[in-house]
Amino acid sequence: xxxxxxxxxxxAILTTFGVMTIVFFVMRLSGDPVLLLVPEGATREHIDxxxxxxxxxxxxxRQYLTFLAGLLRFxxxxxxxxxxxxxxxxxxxxxYTLALAGAALVVAIGLGVPAGVIMAVWRGxxxxxxxxxxxxxxxxxxxxxxxxxxxxxxxxTLRWLPSSGVDGPQSVIMPAIALxxxxxxxxxxxxxxxxxxxxxxxxxxxxxxxxxxxxxxxTRHVLRNxxxxxxxxxxxxxxxxxxxxxxxxxVFAWPGIGQLAIQAIQSRDFLVVQAIVLFVSLxxxxxxxxxxxxxxGIDPRIRFGRS
Amino acid sequence: MTGAVLDIERLRLEIxxxxxxxxxxxxxxxxxxxxxxxxSGCGKSLSAFAVLRLLPDAVxxxxxxxxxxxxxxxxxxxxxxxxxRGRDASIIFQEPTASLDPLMPVGEQIAxxxxxxxxxxxRVAMQRAREMLVSIGISDPDRRLTQYPFxxxxxxxxxxxxxxxLICGPRLLIADEPTTALDVTIQAQILHLIRELVTARSTAVxxxxxxxxxxxxxxxxxxVMYAGRVAxxxxxxxxxxxxxxxxxxxxxxxxxxxxxxxxxxxxTIEGTVPRPSSHGVGCxxxxxxxxxxxxxxxxxxxxxxxGDGHEAACWRSHDVGMLxxxx
Numbered sequence: 253x254x255x256x257x258x259x260x261x262x263x264a265i266l267t268t269f270g271v272m273t274i275v276f277f278v279m280r281l282s283g284d285p286v287l288l289l290v291p292e293g294a295t296r297e298h299i300d301x302x303x304x305x306x307x308x309x310x311x312x313x314r315q316y317l318t319f320l321a322g323l324l325r326f327x328x329x330x331x332x333x334x335x336x337x338x339x340x341x342x343x344x345x346x347x348y349t350l351a352l353a354g355a356a357l358v359v360a361i362g363l364g365v366p367a368g369v370i371m372a373v374w375r376g377x378x379x380x381x382x383x384x385x386x387x388x389x390x391x392x393x394x395x396x397x398x399x400x401x402x403x404x405x406x407x408x409t410l411r412w413l414p415s416s417g418v419d420g421p422q423s424v425i426m427p428a429i430a431l432x433x434x435x436x437x438x439x440x441x442x443x444x445x446x447x448x449x450x451x452x453x454x455x456x457x458x459x460x461x462x463x464x465x466x467x468x469x470x471t472r473h474v475l476r477n478x479x480x481x482x483x484x485x486x487x488x489x490x491x492x493x494x495x496x497x498x499x500x501x502x503v504f505a506w507p508g509i510g511q512l513a514i515q516a517i518q519s520r521d522f523l524v525v526q527a528i529v530l531f532v533s534l535x536x537x538x539x540x541x542x543x544x545x546x547x548x549g550i551d552p553r554i555r556f557g558r559s
Numbered sequence: 560m561t562g563a564v565l566d567i568e569r570l571r572l573e574i575x576x577x578x579x580x581x582x583x584x585x586x587x588x589x590x591x592x593x594x595x596x597x598x599s600g601c602g603k604s605l606s607a608f609a610v611l612r613l614l615p616d617a618v619x620x621x622x623x624x625x626x627x628x629x630x631x632x633x634x635x636x637x638x639x640x641x642x643x644r645g646r647d648a649s650i651i652f653q654e655p656t657a658s659l660d661p662l663m664p665v666g667e668q669i670a671x672x673x674x675x676x677x678x679x680x681x682r683v684a685m686q687r688a689r690e691m692l693v694s695i696g697i698s699d700p701d702r703r704l705t706q707y708p709f710x711x712x713x714x715x716x717x718x719x720x721x722x723x724x725l726i727c728g729p730r731l732l733i734a735d736e737p738t739t740a741l742d743v744t745i746q747a748q749i750l751h752l753i754r755e756l757v758t759a760r761s762t763a764v765x766x767x768x769x770x771x772x773x774x775x776x777x778x779x780x781x782x783v784m785y786a787g788r789v790a791x792x793x794x795x796x797x798x799x800x801x802x803x804x805x806x807x808x809x810x811x812x813x814x815x816x817x818x819x820x821x822x823x824x825x826x827t828i829e830g831t832v833p834r835p836s837s838h839g840v841g842c843x844x845x846x847x848x849x850x851x852x853x854x855x856x857x858x859x860x861x862x863x864x865x866g867d868g869h870e871a872a873c874w875r876s877h878d879v880g881m882l883x884x885x886x
Contacts, residue, residue: 457613458658462668462723463645463675465638472671473660551662552707 260544264537271533276319285332285520306332329523338527349508353493355424359432360439368443391437395496399430399503416505427504431496435489442485446478487543491536562588564730564763570623572605577835580606581787590761594778598769600832602787607735607767611650612640646676648731649724653739655716659708665719666704672723691722714745735767771814783807786832786843793869803871806844808882850875
C-alpha cells in the first residue's frame with residue numbers, strides 16, 4: 253500500500269510538471285502580450301521598456317527557469333494586465349467554480365447513478381424506456397442550448413429562478429443542471445453497463461443460491477463491484493465539468509475561473525492563464541489520486557498489490 | 560416414490576420454445592448420491608439449476624414438478640424460493656473462485672448464508688462460520704475467514720463454497736461439476752470431503768458430472784442424459800457392469816485407463832449432440848449409434864424397466880453387450 257501510494261504521488265507530480273511546461277510554451281507561441289498592453293501609437297522605446305520590465309526580453313529558456321523556480325515557491329507571478337498577483341485574481345474566482353462544479357457533480361451522480369442502476373436491475377421493464385430517453389436527451393443536448401432553454405423557461409417565462417449572475421444559493425441551480433446534464437448521462441450509461449456486467453457473474457447466482465434475495469445480492473455485492481468503473485468515470489468527469497464550466501459560466505455570467513480563463517486568454521494575460529491551468533491540473537491530478545485511493549479502498553486486490 | 564428428498568417429475572426446460580430438457584424424471588433419497596451424467600449441452604447443468612430455480616433468463620421452466628420433500632419448487636414464488644435456497648437445498652458450482660464475491664472476505668460470505676435466513680444474529684453467524692471451517696478440516700480458520708477469494712486456491716474456494724452450502728444443514732446438495740475446474744490432485748480431496756460430509760449428515764446429493772471416473776468414485780445411482788432426455792438410469796454398479804443403452808456403453812468405453820497401450824488412440828463417440836431445434840421423431844442418439852436400425856429413426860424408444868430399477872430408453876437394449884465394455 254505505501255508503495256502504491258508513493259508511485260501514484262510521483263505520477264501526479266510528473267503530470268502537473270508536464271502540463272505546466274506545455275502551457276508555458278503554448279502560451280508564448282500565441283503572440284506578444286506587450287503589444288496588447290501598450291496604448292495605440294506607443295513608441296518603440298516604450299514597448300521595449302515594458303517588455304524589459306515584464307521580463308519578456310529574456311531568452312525563453314531563462315523565462316522557463318524563472319517560471320519553474322517561481323512554481324517551486326508557489327509564486328505564480330503578477331498579472332501583466334491588472335498588475336495584481338495572479339493568485340489573488342484566481343483565488344477570488346475559485347469558490348464560485350467549486351460551488352458550480354460541486355453542485356453539477358451532485359446532479360450528475362445523484363441522478364445518473366441511480367438511473368443507471370435502475371435501468372440495469374430492471375432492464376426490459378416499461379420504465380427503462382422513459383429513463384433511457386432522458387439519458388439520451390441529456391447526452392445529446394449541447395450545454396449552451398440547455399442553458400438558454402432553461403433561462404427562457406424558468407427565468408423569463410416562469411420567473412422562478414434568476415437568469416444569470418450570483419444572487420443567493422438558488423442562482424446555482426440552473427447552471428448546475430446545465431453543466432451536470434452531460435455527466436449525468438455518462439454516469440447513467442456507465443453505471444448501467446457496470447451493473448449489467450456484474451449481474452451476469454457467477455457470484456450473483458451463488459449469492460441467490462445461498463438464499464439472499466435479489467435485492468440483497470444487488471446492494472451487498474453487485475453495487476460495490478460495479479462501483480470500480482464508476483469511480484474511474486467520476487475522476488474523468490470532474491475534469492470534464494471544469495472544462496464545461498467555461499461555457500456554462502459564460503452563458504450564466506457566473507464569475508468563476510471559466511469566465512476568467514476566457515478573459516485572460518483574450519488579453520494574453522499569460523500569468524493568469526498559467527495560474528488557471530495550474531489550478532485545474534492540480535484539481536484533476538488530485539481527483540485522480542483520490543480515485544486511485546478509492547480503488548484501493550474498494551478492491552482488496554489493489555490494496556494487496558495484486559491484479 | 561416414498562422417502563425421496565428430491566423427486567423431479569417430467570421436467571421440461573425450453574429455450575425459445577425448443578425443449579432443451581424433455582421429460583427428465585429422477586429421484587434422490589436421503590443419504591444417496593445420484594449422478595446425472597452426460598456430455599456438454601445435454602441439459603444436465605440446466606436441470607440442476609432448475610431445481611433451485613436459478614435458470615438463466617433465456618431458459619424457461621415449461622413443465623413438470625420438482626418436489627423437495629413433497630413441496631413443488633416449480634410453483635413457488637420468488638420470496639418462498641429464496642427461503643428454500645441455502646436452507647433446504649444448496650448448490651455448489653463448477654467455478655468456485657468466480658462464485659465468491661471478490662470484494663468480500665470469505666468469512667462474511669459464509670455468515671451470509673446463515674443471516675440470509677435469519678437463522679442467527681450476524682455476530683453469532685461468524686462464530687458458526689468458524690466452526691463450519693473447523694468441521695470441514697480447514698486449518699487456521701480465523702485467518703481464512705478474513706481472507707479474500709483471490710488469496711485462496713481454487714480448491715480452498717471450493718471448500719468455502721461447500722461450507723456455505725452446508726452450513727444451514729440442507730436436506731439436498733446439488734453439486735454441479737464441483738471438481739471440473741480444479742487440479743486433479745485437489746479433485747480427489749474435494750470429492751472425498753463431499754462424500755464424508757453428506758454421509759455424516761445423510762444429505763441427499765445430486766451430482767452433475769461428465770466424468771465417469773467421478774461417477775465410479777461417488778455415485779450410488781446414475782442417470783445418463785442424452786440431448787435433453789434420460790437415456791438410462793441404474794445403480795452405479797449395474798451401469799458399469801452391464802449398460803443397457805449404447806450411449807452409456809460408449810461413454811464407458813471412452814474412459815482412458817491405465818491398461819491402455821501407450822500412444823494408442825483414445826476411444827471417442829463420433830459426431831456431436833444434436834441441437835434442440837433439430838430434434839425430430841425417433842431416438843436422438845440414432846445419428847451416432849453403432850446399433851442404429853430403421854425403427855430407431857421412426858419411433859422414440861420409451862424408458863423401459865429391465866428390473867432392479869435399471870431403466871433404458873433403447874430399442875436394442877439387449878444387444879448393447881455386443882459393444883463391449885472395458886472391465
